[in-house]
Amino acid sequence: MRNHIHHKNAANTTELPRALPAASPTVLLAALLGALLAAVGLFWPVPAAQAAVVPNAITSVSTTSTVGDQWSQVDFTCRWAVPDGSQPGDTFTLQLPPQLRWFGSTDFDLKTPSGETVATAHASDSGLVVFTLGSFVASHQGIGGTCSFSTLYAEKPASGGTTQLDFQVGSTVIRVPVTIDQPCQQDCAPKPPATPEKGMWWSDTAQTELKSVFHLPATTLPTSDVTITDTPGPGTQIDCSQIVPRVGTALDQDGNIATPSDEDAYPAVIECTPSLLTVTWTGLPKGELAQLFVVTKVTDGTLDAYTNSGHVTIAGKDTPVMVEVRRTSAAGTGNGSALPSPTPTVASPTSTRDGATGLETPPATGTPTTGTPTTGSPTTGTPGPSTAPVAGPPETPAQPQPTAAPLAYTGAGGTAVVPLAILLLAGGTVLAFLGMKRSAKRRAH
Incomplete structure (x- = not known):
């Protein structure tokens, strides 16, 4: 069968306007993604650089x-x-x-x-x-x-x-x-004190606990009753769970009562509250030494010094003792000179034209004075380099300096997103254009 082809008269043919070819979803997505990344890149916060270690400061x-x-x-x-x-x-x-x-x-x-x-x-x-x-x-x-x-x-x-x-x-x-x-070098063995003594020191580096010790001289009577009272000062209280009484006849190399000691033969009677401690030995024989170790807790860490007072009574003779320990504290100073204020920008002189006559008025004479501020040496620390003032030409006024040094940046942030967004946007546009051309050709055939 022969195909019949109908030829239309070109003069009688009216071409309807063709709609623009629709871009594919993929092309539109690429273009949209590029535009979105471009917008995000403009507002993406640039992360600050990691802190630096200053050598030999x-x-x-x-x-x-x-x-x-x-x-x-x-x-x-x-x-x-x-x-x-x-x-x-x-x-x-x-x-x-x-x-x-x-x-x-x-x-x-x-x-x-x-x-x-x-x-x-x-x-x-x-x-x-x-x-x-x-x-x-x-x-x-x-x-x-x-x-x-x-x-x-x-x-x-x-x-x-x-x-x-x-x-x-x-x-x-x-x-x-x-x-x-x-x-x-010689005769270095610890000796008992001639009169009652008390010492106190910090037992931890955080300075929350104090230890103290009473050192008593040897008894001189055939029998002696010995009583020690301890009163903590402001900001401290006695830890009644850490009271250690010792008695004996000899001292070790550290000055403490040596073992074997005599606590079992002459036990101490302890009466303790956080605000008062009383320790009593009854009937200690001649030559007996007594010591008392006490722990006090800090209840007010704002004080600069802590005191402790006590009384030692041996065979009816009372001797007051008192000790103070100061809080050690680390401290430091720092200083520096403020950065120079910004130098105002001076506008370049311009000519003006009279609206009525059309004549130009020359700029006012005179050159603004500008200069670079000198960096002064700090009061403390290593002096900074000195910069002599330099006058700039009149037509190039000095630019204002920031009053605060900005944080350093890594450069990996919004500035890196913008070029990628532009590439994606351009690529999406090209793909959309090529898609439109191919669609037009298909319709033409």
Whole structure:
């Protein structure tokens, strides 16, 4: 069968306008995704860079303390400085030498004379002190200051003289000489005191508990009654579960009653409340020594000093005793000069045209004075470099300087999303255009 093809007269044929070809869902999705990413990239927050570690910020360490024996308190001071441009959150460290143990507050602030916090510090049990810069450094330059802290000498000195303590500061070591008292050479055995004595000391580095001991002289009568009363001062109370009375006739090398002791033969009568302790021995023979160990808890940690008073009565003779222990605390200072204020932007002179005459009026004469502020040296810390003022040309006025150094950024954020969004948007547009052309060709055939 022959196909019949009907030919239309071109002159009588009317072409209806064709609708634009619809893009495929995939193409539309690509274009939409590109536009969405472009919008998100414009507002995506740029994450801040990780805090930096400032090397060798501790510039010196010194002490005037002398080591008398193991567990002697040794106080140190230091000076520190960080370079301009350091950011809030940046840190620097100080590692104590192995001979020393941290003693006192583990957290403290480094403040300006007006009370602004420049940095904070935290000391770990390992003796590592980490200093963290605060927001103060964002608006100041020439940042530096001091620190002070207390330690305990943990080793038993072998001999007198001077020893070197190595403080690790970043990649360097600061060596500090410390004087060691000459130990006893002869007749060094502990001896009983001639009169009643009392000592008290901190038993923990957090300074929440105090230990004390009463040392009594040997009794001199055939029999003696002995009574000790102990009264804690403000901010403390007695822990009645940690009362240890001792009696005997000899002392060990640490000055405590040696074993075997005589507690079983001469037991003590203990009456204790958090605010008062009374311990009594009855009928102690001649030559007997008595000691009493007491633990008190701190109930008010805001005090600078804690006292304890007591009375010792031996064969009717009363002797008052009193002791005070001060709280050791780490502290620090910091300071810096404020960043210069922004220099106002001076507009370039322009000509004006008179609307009536059409003549131009020349700009006013005179050149604005601009200059770069000089960076001054800080009161504490390492001086910053000095920059001489430089006058800029009149047609290029100095740009204003920010009053606060902005946080550093990694660059991986919204700025990276925008190019990708543009590529996707362009790709989606091209695909949409090619789809439209192919659709047009198919309709043409």
